Amino acid sequence: MAVxxxxxLTKLFAKGQVGAVVDVDLESREGEFxxxxxxxxxxxxxxxxxxxxxxEPTSGEIWIGGVLVNDLTPRQRRIAMVFQSYALYxxxxxxxxxxxxxxARRMRKVExxxxxxxxxxxxxxxxxxxxxxxxxxxxxxxxxxxARAIVREPSLFLLDEPLSNxxxxxxxxxxxxxxxxxxxxxxxxxxxxxDQVEAMAMGDRVVVMNHGAVRQIGTPADVYDxxxxxxxxxxxxxxxxxxxxxxxxxAGFRPEHLYPAAALPREEPVLRLAFRIKHEEYLGAxxxxxxxxxxxxxxxxxxxxRMSSTLAARFAPDTVHDFAVATKxxxxxxxxxxARAEPRALA
Amino acid sequence: MSGVRQRWLGPVMxxxxxxxxxxxxxxxxxxxxxxxxxxxxxxxxxxHFVGLKNFASxxxxxxxxxxxxxxxVFTIASQILVLIGANLLALVLKNAFRGRRFVRFLIxxxxxxxxxIGSIGWKWILDxxxxxxxxxxxxxxxVKAFSAPMWLGEPKLAMMSVILVHTWHMLPFATVxxxxxxxxxxxxxxxxxxxxxxxxxxxxxxIELPMMLPIINxxxxxxxxxxxxxxxxxxxxxxxxxxxxxxxxxxxxxxTGILGSDLAEGAAISIFLVPLLVAVAWRMLRSAHRAExx
Numbered sequence: 121m122a123v124x125x126x127x128x129l130t131k132l133f134a135k136g137q138v139g140a141v142v143d144v145d146l147e148s149r150e151g152e153f154x155x156x157x158x159x160x161x162x163x164x165x166x167x168x169x170x171x172x173x174x175x176e177p178t179s180g181e182i183w184i185g186g187v188l189v190n191d192l193t194p195r196q197r198r199i200a201m202v203f204q205s206y207a208l209y210x211x212x213x214x215x216x217x218x219x220x221x222x223x224a225r226r227m228r229k230v231e232x233x234x235x236x237x238x239x240x241x242x243x244x245x246x247x248x249x250x251x252x253x254x255x256x257x258x259x260x261x262x263x264x265x266x267a268r269a270i271v272r273e274p275s276l277f278l279l280d281e282p283l284s285n286x287x288x289x290x291x292x293x294x295x296x297x298x299x300x301x302x303x304x305x306x307x308x309x310x311x312x313x314x315d316q317v318e319a320m321a322m323g324d325r326v327v328v329m330n331h332g333a334v335r336q337i338g339t340p341a342d343v344y345d346x347x348x349x350x351x352x353x354x355x356x357x358x359x360x361x362x363x364x365x366x367x368x369x370x371a372g373f374r375p376e377h378l379y380p381a382a383a384l385p386r387e388e389p390v391l392r393l394a395f396r397i398k399h400e401e402y403l404g405a406x407x408x409x410x411x412x413x414x415x416x417x418x419x420x421x422x423x424x425x426r427m428s429s430t431l432a433a434r435f436a437p438d439t440v441h442d443f444a445v446a447t448k449x450x451x452x453x454x455x456x457x458x459a460r461a462e463p464r465a466l467a
Numbered sequence: 468m469s470g471v472r473q474r475w476l477g478p479v480m481x482x483x484x485x486x487x488x489x490x491x492x493x494x495x496x497x498x499x500x501x502x503x504x505x506x507x508x509x510x511x512x513x514x515h516f517v518g519l520k521n522f523a524s525x526x527x528x529x530x531x532x533x534x535x536x537x538x539x540v541f542t543i544a545s546q547i548l549v550l551i552g553a554n555l556l557a558l559v560l561k562n563a564f565r566g567r568r569f570v571r572f573l574i575x576x577x578x579x580x581x582x583x584i585g586s587i588g589w590k591w592i593l594d595x596x597x598x599x600x601x602x603x604x605x606x607x608x609x610v611k612a613f614s615a616p617m618w619l620g621e622p623k624l625a626m627m628s629v630i631l632v633h634t635w636h637m638l639p640f641a642t643v644x645x646x647x648x649x650x651x652x653x654x655x656x657x658x659x660x661x662x663x664x665x666x667x668x669x670x671x672x673x674i675e676l677p678m679m680l681p682i683i684n685x686x687x688x689x690x691x692x693x694x695x696x697x698x699x700x701x702x703x704x705x706x707x708x709x710x711x712x713x714x715x716x717x718x719x720x721x722x723t724g725i726l727g728s729d730l731a732e733g734a735a736i737s738i739f740l741v742p743l744l745v746a747v748a749w750r751m752l753r754s755a756h757r758a759e760x761x
Binding site: 172173194198204220223225272 | 660
């Protein structure tokens with residue numbers, strides 16, 4: 121097990137700035153499942169590749185297990201990585217693929233076979249050992265890539281969007297399996313994804329990145345419920361947090377916190393809003409209401425509400441209803457930088 | 468109108484290629500086959516079937532056996548050198564560096580230049596009196612002016628020289644093919660190998676080269692066919708000499724059949740190559756097909 125630490129880690133690219141990483145300080149915990157989450161081009165993959173040793177940092181330090189690894193080759197860092205494409209060796213069988221890292225460590229053949237068999241059984245691909253990668257399905261390839269990564273029992277696991285090549289149905293089950301699997305082997309894992317559902321479901325902690333910088337690090341509940349800035353607030357959640365600008369501050373509330381006023385408990389301090397509904401999306405279990413707030417501090421601002429389908433009857437378009445947000449669910453951000461601000465009373 | 472056009476356009480466009488193959492490959496091939504079992508000489512009239520007499524006579528000719536052996540030595544040695552050289556060049560050229568385009572251009576030159584012109588250049592470089600190599604060696608006091616090596620005049624040196632010049636000529640083609648093969652490997656795979664703990668040589672010999680094997684096969688087999696049927700370099704540099712030590716089958720067929728007027732025996736010598744080339748071509752198509760499937 122090892123802890124990864126980066127200090128002021130920066131990577132600049134010559135042309136444009138896509139994928140650059142700027143001054144990232146990060147510290148993982150023992151056996152943690154740490155998710156790097158961000159839109160494409162936010163630098164999360166570049167950060168992972170620098171930790172793996174595939175990309176040379178422009179400046180900053182990387183420590184793995186208490187050792188400064190900046191000048192070590194990927195081979196010397198003793199980590200395992202699963203690529204988005206899985207990067208299986210197409211000319212080798214599944215067994216050959218799984219054995220390759222052990223061969224590179226000059227392990228004896230008998231021992232190698234045993235280890236490979238152990239890894240294959242762990243992932244339930246024991247019967248595929250004689251096949252070539254092109255004869256495998258997407259899910260099977262992913263398992264082979266995982267088996268190849270765990271076979272030498274690395275101290276650190278790096279995963280670069282390993283689920284993005286699977287179809288939607290398989291992805292959900294693979295996600296759960298991967299999470300269970302990580303808990304079982306207990307290896308510190310850094311997982312890159314642009315999918316917030318994956319990040320929320322799997323991560324012990326989530327690192328939200330944008331434009332190469334870390335915007336917030338916290339548990340899934342932290343980053344969702346207490347976003348540190350407007351980027352985190354709008355990147356997480358679907359539909360994203362409602363942000364309404366008033367004269368001195370930006371106020372935010374999640375669509376699921378905007379209720380018909382009658383549904384809120386009476387003793388709860390609330391902000392009442394007249395909500396003109398423009399359009400309703402029925403999604404089966406829930407529905408999304410798009411509309412405009414009328415009167416009060418948020419007059420004329422667009423907002424989205426999201427509620428369980430069982431909560432209320434359907435709303436006719438272009439009707440005004442009495443809605444409310446509990447005061448504790450209002451978040452405030454400063455208008456200039458979008459950073460989190462102290463709660464305050466609204467004029 | 469359009470129906471008529473559709474029906475005829477394809478065949479009409481295709482016709483030149485068919486004519487070309489029939490007139491310049493098919494007819495000469497059939498003629499060569501007929502000549503090889505006849506008694507045709509340059510200027511003779513009439514044709515008599517003589518069975519395998521020409522082949523029997525060719526097989527008893529010590530020059531033929533020597534040429535057959537030389538052909539193999541020439542082809543195999545130059546292909547090994549081309550293979551090693553092309554891999555090294557491709558390894559250098561696949562990474563970006565300043566002036567890479569210029570170096571690529573320079574390396575392609577021997578292939579673009581007509582082989583006859585290139586070979587004439589080499590003839591002077593290797594000349595017994597005016598050789599620049601010898602001039603340099605003499606000035607460096609490595610050899611004495613009167614005992615300088617005769618690059619094209621001593622059997623072993625001559626064979627070495629023609630092999631090297633032919634390698635020089637074939638190298639660009641193989642380099643381009645291997646370079647293409649290398650660029651076709653997804654970047655992830657060598658990176659995964661690096662993270663898996665493989666060093667440079669393990670990555671090269673256990674991952675990259677095996678992945679490129681079908682493509683390398685195509686390059687080698689193409690090169691082998693070119694080399695086995697080519698006589699330009701040998702004809703210009705040594706004319707098969709000294710004492711037939713660099714004579715190969717194509718040059719011998721040319722000297723016997725065209726310059727020696729014995730068309731029948733020349734044809735028999737060329738036809739001798741056919742089964743071998745067919746076998747090589749068949750293998751080539753098979754590995755090209757496999758390269759597609761992977």
